[in-house]
Amino acid sequence: MSDVALVINGRNVTAEKGMTILEAARNAGVDIPTLCHHEEVAPFGACRLCTVEITSGGRSRLVASCVYPAEEGLDVQTESAPVVKGRKLILEMLLARAPGVQALRAYASRYGVDVAKFSSDPSFCILCGLCVNYCAEVKGKHAMGFTGRGVERQVMFLPEVASEECPKCGECFSLCPTGVWPSNYDLARVPRATEPANPFA
């Protein structure tokens, strides 16, 4: 496998061809924040927290490092001013959606963000999609999926599949950066006090 040479934060770095910038950076010990990334799952490119500034051919732009290939001669800045600015705002907005999420709070203190910049109607899920993608790609089960669009987007169990598969697996529980997913599953499992009447009986 041929190698590509690039520069990350001023350091010369060698990466294998086909690697993403994120992989190259992590290999070189450079930490780039991510929420939706997982080694066993195809890059999703959804949280955008891993966005970095690249310069090639004299032109600089912002790209998501989890999906952008490490290219020969690329100059990557993982913590430049525009990168940090955008990362802070995204964290602030995600915190408005899910203020209690530990992973967000950790990044928030790293970047010194205004935790209460946006007021909103707080929820738990940050829609990183790790559970959905892990279940689909690694387990091949599709026990959960996204429903809705835009801010209405949600992760839902597919009861028929989940009732079969989840009790024997549960691997996504530890992936969830919010820690809420397992209890969500438990809630879904709680048998109803009174079963609804069967209209076809």
Add this chain to the structure above:
Amino acid sequence: MPRLNSVADLDRYRGELLAAQDANKLCVTICSGTGCHALRSDKVHQAFVDELERNGLDGRVDIRRTGCHGFCERGTIVTILPQEVTYLQVKPDDVAEIVAKTALQGEVIGRLLYQDGDGRGILHEDEIPFYKHQSPFVLGLNRFIDPKNIDSYIVRGGYTALAKALFQMSPEQVLEEVKAANLRGRGGGGFPTGVKWQTTKDAPGDIKYVVVNADEGDPGAYMDRSLLEGNPHRVLEGLIIGANAIGARHGFVYVRQEYPIAVENLSVALEQAREYGLLGPSVLGSGLAFDVRVHRGAGAFVSGESSALMCAIEGTVGEPRPKYVRTAVSGIWGRPTNLNNVETWATVPLIIDKGAEWFTSIGTEKSKGTKIFSLVGKVNNTGLVEVPMGTTLRQVVYDIGGGVPKERKFKAVQTGGPSGGMIPEKLLDLPVDFDELAKAGSMMGSGGMIVMDEDTCMVDTARYFLNFLSEESCGKCAPCREGICQMLNVLNRICAGDGREGDIELLEEISEVVKGWSLCALGGTAPNPVLSTIAHFRDEYEAHIREKRCPAGVCKALISYYIDPQKCEACIICLKNCAVGAISGGKNLVHVVDQAKCTKCGTCLDVCPSRFDAVMILSGVPVPEPIPLGTQVTRKRGRGHE
């Protein structure tokens, strides 16, 4: 039904069709495009069928239902051939007279003609001001052909460009011609079509796809719809030419399910093309194997984004995916896929037919050819407009569109769909092309053009578009999903009178991140309506925030309806029409709006007779104390009693 196995077959068949035509035979064409369809052109059609039969003329007069002519404001449009007399706003009740006078006696019915400023009737469609300033190279055939009949296209030169591309040119030559024409994508991106074709052609892999993007979802835009409905073979011809140049054997048309006539006409067109041998194992006997499948979209705006569209074709959820590897290299099922918009494909036969040199003689330095716009909103002549690139906005809005109705003042024109920008009056002389619109903070988009007058609030308009985008964002990536939502929150509070100092700057701050950090172009352009209104109408934002005043009198939380006691003539009209009984008064008693009950629907303003003009919108000023109930009106001599 002929099977066309060679160019000679095609030429011979066209010759037969021409020979069978009687140039003197009367033909009534009835526009059956979307606009006219909504005005029940089907009833006009049925009335013609019945009336001709009643007069024993069936068989002696042809009836043809055509595609959209463009002048939708005045539908249903009926043209009598060969005289080419055009009647506008034809109702079923007019049909008997048209048959009796025009069809039987060749007499023109003045009241159905277009009336110019001096009240003179204009006989021919081309001479109507709305059309006079247009160059309908792509849309123009619509009005002559029956989209459900392939012969109608062939007889007017249809598929000659395909024959030329297949038999007189090599695929490379076709590609070079498209490149030389500098055709840029009509879907909005403006990416050079030839370059995209070349990338797909050069990409490794034997299986390649070509796609027609007919997922037109901008509010108020229907260019692509009218092309697909009115002239599906033109789009198909372009697609086959492209497929041959690129080396694709399979094509897809991704069309919205909400466009039923487009789906139907396209499906009929594909079926006829297959029967004629223009699709299938050997297109026109050339050995090119190519066929097309229709994929009906479920109506998600984001599915017009190329990678989302391709996901949808694959059968998964229509959500964009990162495109650092272009879809031209890795598209549907990872195969090289060339996607172009309907109008782009429909322009291709023109370039092959007339040549790149002709094409580049039209337009501006970097934007060649013509562009179709759907001109809607506060403009007199609503409809589809095709003009050379570089035509100024003023020409489009005033010369073609006839200006703003009701003598209102022009305020802005919004181009490029929901993610486009608002362009103010001072930039009306802007030549419309890809680059100039981008420079003005807007974009070409697929060609939507919404005219706004002085009664339009720019903050409210930005809010409307952001609301649309927040509902249509797929929600996959954080900056787009959360950013649009937060921007909408800010805009909502500004419109509700709760705007704060710093809100404009906050909108700009979020915009920058949504624009620069989103996964696809939906997020990448979503802040445009906000940024362009801040750039050109910042004073309106400031009036909302600082003075709690909506200058256009639109934002309900910031306005009050007030009846001027000096002007009120106690006509009881507003009192009777108020849905919530918020207006008190009576015969000879001045009417008063109860501000606590008023829901600000604006009915009182709409119904107050213009000769009184007593209802007004107040904003940013306190509502005057109501005058004592039971105050008599003081009638002024000569006012209100004519």
